[in-house]
């Protein structure tokens with residue numbers, strides 16, 4: 001009997017939607033027989049530029065351009081004279097590297113030319129490579145696509161690499177590196193293994209249900225594995241938006257009564273003149289957005305119209321837009337004029353926005369609030385003030401910069417709660433695609449529990465496992481791959 005069960009475990013593991021492993025090769029890249037080349041370092045004048053090739057003619061290309069013409073030792077930098085293969089004209093003296101496949105980034109034969117970064121050198125070497133038979137310029141993301149096709153990277157690792165290239169803040173870099181290291185894929189493969197075992201138990205029941213030799217409780221074991229998975233997936237889905245916020249930026253909305261210094265604060269935090277600052281109340285009419293790095297976290301900072309009963313149609317529309325934006329805020333940065341707290345517009349803002357938000361429980365997913373009393377430089381030294389019945393607040397002067405460090409620390413804490421801390425805890429779901437497949441997997445587990453017979457239950461487990469496989473491998477769907485690789489630049 002147990003031999004039968006082991007066979008079933010093996011059979012379940014061989015299912016059609018098994019997640020891809022590093023050893024396997026996947027969907028072939030269109031036109032992957034060609035050898036590709038591209039400038040992999042940034043454009044423009046620089047100290048060193050890196051040009052690389054990938055494909056079967058890489059060794060030939062290296063020999064055609066270099067003197068002496070023999071291939072260097074694998075993975076060892078070597079100084080060579082580069083010249084045009086047709087005219088023989090010298091192009092540069094450069095370091096070259098030879099990475100025979102499969103031990104290379106793409107899994108194919110690869111070569112690298114570390115040339116001097118002048119535009120004439122770079123274009124001379126690129127043109128020379130274009131004249132080598134069998135070579136063509138690479139498309140955007142084609143090197144990484146080949147690495148994926150040869151099983152060098154899983155799809156979640158590819159996404160991590162794309163995020164690493166686009167990372168603009170410390171927190172984004174940390175999250176991308178963890179994903180590139182395969183943590184999310186590893187977690188999914190662990191869940192897929194659990195599903196495979198549960199499926200094996202259900203299939204054993206289907207095949208040997210009437211057999212006295214079948215160990216008791218196989219279905220119960222499958223049920224408990226499914227329950228465990230439900231808990232794990234549910235916890236991850238509850239955190240789902242955090243990873244996405246960390247990737248694309250949390251919404252921080254600066255709001256307050258007119259003339260409190262909101263635009264001054266937006267300019268101070270973004271270190272550029274995003275908004276017009278003037279002593280005239282009601283200057284900002286529309287929502288102005290700017291992406292910023294706030295204490296290491298990415299944020300989309302919005303300046304909004306001062307909240308008051310508007311006098312004209314344009315101002316009323318501005319206030320409507322400000323309120324709408326407040327609804328979408330991950331963090332509300334509420335600004336009051338410390339020297340004008342008793343004014344009707346300050347009191348109204350406290351009643352309508354600050355006090356309700358401050359009363360909400362900070363459960364990690366709700367809107368969060370940082371209250372700033374600006375223009376502290378106008379307060380009489382030593383008090384009296386601020387009023388003790390205000391919610392927790394910080395004193396700031398946009399004019400002198402006093403209090404800015406405390407504000408950045410308060411924002412860092414709020415953003416860490418909103419985005420999650422990428423250095424600790426389980427890997428976060430960084431894309432809507434991840435969330436979709438985890439939700440699909442969870443739904444299928446729900447169908448498993450409601451299934452009227454065991455064959456339907458087994459089918460539900462196969463669907464659940466398929467979702468996890470799609471998450472790490474893309475399920476071989478060209479459209480998904482095209483969307484993901486579109487984000488890459490040429491040369492990566």
Ligand SMILES: Nc1nc2c(ncn2[C@@H]2O[C@H](COP(=O)(O)OP(=O)(O)OP(=O)(O)O)[C@@H](O)[C@H]2O)c(=O)[nH]1
Nearest residue numbers: 259260261262263264278282283284306375398399
């Ligand atoms: N003394 C002092 N004045 C400030 C400070 N911050 C801003 N101001 C001044 O306050 C006035 C209003 O500043 P803004 O930044 O335009 O205020 P706002 O809240 O965006 O104004 P609205 O567009 O009307 O909503 C300007 O004259 C600023 O120079 C501060 O910390 N101290």
